[in-house]
Amino acid sequence: MRLVRLTFAGLLALAFTACNSNSSSETAKAPEATSAKPAAGNKPGASTGKKRLLFFGNSLTAGYGVEPDEAFPALIGDKIDSLKLNYEVINAGLSGETTAGGRSRVGWILRQSVDVFVLELGGNDGLRGLPLAATRENLQGIIDTVRRRSPQAQIVLAGMQIPPNMGQAYANDFKAIYQEMATKNKLVLIPFLLEGVGGDRTLNQADGIHPTPAGHRIVARTVWAVLQPVLQ
Template identity: 85%
Template sequence: MRFVRFSLAGLLALALTACHSNSSSETAKAPAATSAAPAVGPKPGATSGKKRLLFFGNSLTAGYGVEPDQAFPGLIGQKIDSLQLDYEVVNAGLSGETTAGGLSRVGWVLRQPVAVFVLELGGNDGLRGLPLASTRRNLQGIIDTVRRRSPKAQIVLAGMQIPPNLGAKYAADFKAIYQDLATQNNLVLIPFLLQGVGGDRSLNQADGIHPTPAGHRIVARTVWTVLQPLLPNYITRRPSRFTSSRSSSRLR
């Protein structure tokens, strides 16, 4: 499987940790701590002749606390390979990333064109109580950069929600950012990335934030439902199942 993982930096385990994490990730021009784990698949910059499906996000995308092939981008890559689709999955998740950090490094990530760009950022902004106007502006900036660098790319926006710790209005306005941006920019929207996983202790690690392998399989199913129609040559007669290479359990 041609699956690229850019980095596995350490990330927040709790919301409080999020508020005090190293701010260097917000200014990084390229994914940091690349040596934390070896790349899986071809090295960044290598060409395979396949279309690129790029996941751009924080620790949820990076797969904090699980193996690369257990995180939802890895599971999507396995699904694509099983269907022999002409796509290469690239995991550009960076643990601890905020929308400001994402905006600063997205140009570096897009040195090669992409066919599908999945944008999963904003959760750390919300946990830190950052101004919503800044989060919205940064996400829009990332979208604009993708449109400039890869005009033909399909952009998928992964919606996120946060607990009402900072007030019900802040949480509601945060959630609304994703629907608003999707409508304004004609994006494909995943309403809530962690649907069926968020808040379920059995599907999250001890920190209550990051999914377990079982949780990632549910996230992968949610993402695949949205991605499937965007990938040409998808064979609809084949069942949509996700099987971890480390587990025989499947999501149907």
């Protein structure tokens, strides 16, 4: 399976350090989740003759706390290989990323065009209670950049939900952002990335936020159900 994992050592200093508010624990583990080397003989952006499927997200995409080949983007790559689809998978997940951080780096990521762009961001914004208007604006900025840099790309938006720690109204409005953005921009929507995983202690690590390998397998099935028609 040809899985390219981009290195963001120069960006880590600018990134937020946790998918939750516990910055010290994420800081200790983030390098493993975000700086894995590309597959042997393959450099990021190198021409492989394959179409590019890029996952752009935070620690959920990066595979925080699990082995790189256990994270859902790698599992999607395995599925693609088993079906002999003409795609390479690029994991551009960065632990601790917010929509603002994603908006600032997406142009750098898209130095090479992509064919399918899976956007998984916003969870950190919601957990920190950031203004929803800013989250909405940043997601739109990322979408606009993708369409400017890779106008042929199909964009898939991964929906997210948060617990009502910031109040039920905030949680409801946060959830609604994803359907709103998908409808406005005519995107393919994964209604809830963590369907069947979020809130289940047996499928999440000790922090209650990041999936275990078993949780990632369920996430991969959720993503694949939406992504397969796009790829085929």
